[in-house]
Amino acid sequence: MTDHIQFSPEKDCLVLLDQRYLPNREDWFDCTTTDEIYYALITMVVRGAPAIGVTAAYGCYVAAREVQKSGVADWKSALATKLDQIEKARPTAVNLRWAVREMRRVWQEAGDVSLEELCGVWLARAKEIHAGDIEMCELIGKFGGALIDEGDTVMTHCNAGALATAGYGTALGVIRGAVDQGKKISVIANETRPFLQGARLTAYELHKDGIPVKVACDNACALLMKKGLVQKVVVGADRIAANGDAVNKIGTFGVALLAKHFGIPFYVAAPVYTIDPETPTGDDVPIEDRTPREVTHIGDHQITPEGVQVYNLAFDPTPNELITGIVTEKGVIYPPYKENIAKLFA
Numbered sequence: 001m002t003d004h005i006q007f008s009p010e011k012d013c014l015v016l017l018d019q020r021y022l023p024n025r026e027d028w029f030d031c032t033t034t035d036e037i038y039y040a041l042i043t044m045v046v047r048g049a050p051a052i053g054v055t056a057a058y059g060c061y062v063a064a065r066e067v068q069k070s071g072v073a074d075w076k077s078a079l080a081t082k083l084d085q086i087e088k089a090r091p092t093a094v095n096l097r098w099a100v101r102e103m104r105r106v107w108q109e110a111g112d113v114s115l116e117e118l119c120g121v122w123l124a125r126a127k128e129i130h131a132g133d134i135e136m137c138e139l140i141g142k143f144g145g146a147l148i149d150e151g152d153t154v155m156t157h158c159n160a161g162a163l164a165t166a167g168y169g170t171a172l173g174v175i176r177g178a179v180d181q182g183k184k185i186s187v188i189a190n191e192t193r194p195f196l197q198g199a200r201l202t203a204y205e206l207h208k209d210g211i212p213v214k215v216a217c218d219n220a221c222a223l224l225m226k227k228g229l230v231q232k233v234v235v236g237a238d239r240i241a242a243n244g245d246a247v248n249k250i251g252t253f254g255v256a257l258l259a260k261h262f263g264i265p266f267y268v269a270a271p272v273y274t275i276d277p278e279t280p281t282g283d284d285v286p287i288e289d290r291t292p293r294e295v296t297h298i299g300d301h302q303i304t305p306e307g308v309q310v311y312n313l314a315f316d317p318t319p320n321e322l323i324t325g326i327v328t329e330k331g332v333i334y335p336p337y338k339e340n341i342a343k344l345f346a
Contacts, residue, residue, distance in 0.1 A: 001161075001162035001163070001167060001168075001205060001208070001209075002134060002162065002166065002167030002168075003017075004016065004017035004019075004051075004162070004163055004167075005017075005046070005051060005054055005055065005058075005130065005166055007058060007123070007126070007127065007130075008030075011030060011032070012032075012065065013030050013031055013032040013062065014030075014031040014037070014055065014058040014059070014062055015028055015029070015030055015031070016028065016029045016031065016040055016045055016046045016055065017029075017163075018045050019044060019045060019046060019047060019163060019201060020043065020044060020045060022163075022200055022201055022204055023200055023201075023203070023204040029045045031055075031058075031059070031062055032062065032066075033062065033066050034059065034062060034063045034066055034082040034085055034086065036062075037055065037056075037058075037059035037062055037063070037086055037089075038085055038086060038089050040055065041055065041056070041059075041086075041089035041090055041096070042089050042090060044195065047159075047164065047195075047197070048159065048160065048161075048163060048164020048165060048236070049093040049094070049095040049096075049164070049236070049237065049238040049239070049270070049274055050095055050133050050136075050137070050164065050165040050166060050170065050271060050274070051163065051164050051165055051166065052090065052093050052095055052096045052099075053093070053095030053096055053098055053099040053129070053133070053273075054099070054126075054129055054130050054133055054165075054166050056086055056087070056089075056095075056096045056099035056100055057099040057100075057102070057103060057122075057125065057126040057129045057130070058123075058126045058130075059086045060083060060086065060099075060100060060103040060122055060126070061119060061122040061123045061126055063079060063082035063083060063086065064079055064115060064118055064119045064122055065119055066082070067079045067082065067115065068115050068116065068119065075115050079115075083100055083103070083104065086100055087100040087101075090288060091286040091287075091288055092238050092239060092247060092285060092286060092287060092288045092314065092315050093238040093239060094238070094239040094273075094274060094276045094279075095238075095273065095274060098273050099129065102125070102129070103122055103125065103126075106121060106122065106125050107121075107122075130166050131166075133165055133166035133167070133271070134165070134166045134167040134168055135329075136271045136272075136329040137162075137165050137166070137167065137168035137169055137170060137173040137271070137329075138168050138173065138177075139329035139330075140170055140173045140174065140177070140269050140270075140271065140327050140328060140329050141168060141169075141173035141174055141175075141176050141177025141178075141180065142177050143177075143327055143328070143329075143331055143332055144173065144174030144177055144178075144234065144267065144269050144327040144332075145174055145175075145176075145177025145178040145179075145180065145181045145183070146177075146181070147174070147232070147265070147267060147325070147327070147332070148174065148175070148177075148178035148183060148185055148232060148234075149183070149231065149232075150183045150184060150185075151183075151184060151185065151231075152178075152183075152185045152186075152231040152232050153185065153186045153187070153188060153229055153230055153231055153232075154174075154175055154178075154185060154186070154187050154188070154230075154231070154232045154233070154234055155187075155188040155190065155216075155221070155224070155225075155230045155232070155233045155234075155255070156171050156172065156175070156187060156188070156189055156190065156198070156202060156233070156234055156235060157190045157192060157198065157218075157233075157235050157248070157249060157251055157252050157255050158190075158192045158197045158198060158202075158235065158236065158248065158249035158251075158252070159172075159192070159197035159198060159200075159201035159202045159205070160172055160173075160235060160236025160237075160248075160269065161173075161201065161202055161205045161206075162205055163201050163204075163205060164201075164236060169205075169236075170236040170237075170269040170270050170271070170327075171234045171235050171236045171269045172202065172205060172206070173269060174234045174267070174269050174327060175187055175206070175211065175234065176209070176211075179209075179211060185211075185212075186211075186212035186213065186214070187202075187206055187211060187212065187213040187214070188213075188214055188215075188216050188224060188229070188230060189202040189203050189206070189213055189214070189215050189216070190215075190216055190217075190218050190221065190251070190255070191215055191216065191217055191218055192218065192249055192251065193218055193251075193295075194294040194295045194312065195294055197249065198215065199215045203215050218251055221254070221255055221258050222258050225258055225259065225261075225262040225264060226262065230259075230262075230264055231264065232264065232265050232267065233255060233256070233259045233264055233265070233266045233267065234267045234268075234269055234327075235248050235249075235252050235255070235266075235267075235268055235269070236248060236268070236269055236270055237268050237269075237270040237274055238274070238315060239274060239276050239279065239285050240268065240270060240274050240275040240276065240326065240341075241275075241276060241279045241280060241281045241282045241284065241285065241317070242275075242276065242277045242278075242279060242280055242281075242338060242341055242342070243280060243281050243282075243320055243337055243338045243341075244320035244323060244326065244333070244335070244337025244338065244341060245281050245282025245283070245317050245318065245319055245320050246268045246270075246282065246317070246318045246320075246323060246326070247282050247285045247287075247315050247316070247317045247318075248268070248315060248316070248318065249314070249315060249316075250313055250314055250315055250316050251316070252315075252316060252318050253316040253317065253318045253319075253322075254316075256318045256319075256322040256323070257322065259322070260322050265324040265325075266322060266323055266324050267323070267324055267325050267326070267327055268318075268323055268325075268326045268327065269326075269327040269328075270326065270327075270328065271328060271329055272328045272329060272330055272344065275326075275328075275341060275344075275345075277341070277342075277345050281317075282317025282318065282319065283317060285315075285317060287313050287314065287315050287316070288313070288314040288315060289312060289313055289314070290312045290313075290314045291312065292309070292310045292312055294312055295310040295311075295312045296308075296310060320335070320337045320338075321335075323335075323337070330344065
């Protein structure tokens, strides 16, 4: 599955599979303006840290085209403002910031180019990032697949699959990697309230691929582990701190605590650029507080009493001592994480 993020030369725009409506229908969302890129990011038309990064890279090109069409004299200032808008769309996933900074770096290296020339350079770089993300995920699958044993049932939380990346996936890349290595395995997909990424998206992907999957309520994790129904846990990450703390979808911390209690290996799968050496620990990562409606409603149906307040913190940090290994395209990082991550970046 690699066609959920597409650049359309005919429309000169980014086309996204709208993940809000999966698995019941497949709608497509065209991004022709910076506002549409921003909307797609904040409303989770597209979600998942690597996919957010790829979208942001194309978004910089879309912003440049928009400025070009406007005919504004000071195009550099206008474009910089639009890049700021994209970069601030969501605070937790470091891939978004990385992608915009990468496009700024490319702009700086290009020197005194015209806006038309910059559009060409940026589109080419966005396509490289897009293709590179798929390659990284396949390598993550190769290294991570080796950690999965024949007959394992792997629990995962949220969706870190093809839909959360440019293709193949990180956590689901590990699962696909194991399957590609000829292993017969199965998956438990935690439903992942409130946006139900596991129930809607992970189950959708794996079922399409013919990989055995069962959906479980989030609060069933302890019992499933106690019964010996889980042999490994593999999750993705939106940001990994310099000390190896991993920030992922809310509820991941609890799953990691349970895995530690029951002696189940807990792996985090993410590309190296998800590691943020500028952030010392997971507690230093800004946690997105999303709209209460995601909790109070399922679709258009309200499930909580009118006027009751809710928490909708979207992510939580999992301390490094609960993580067995971090699977990247460069290989598996093991403790001590702070030292080994520093060596990786050195």
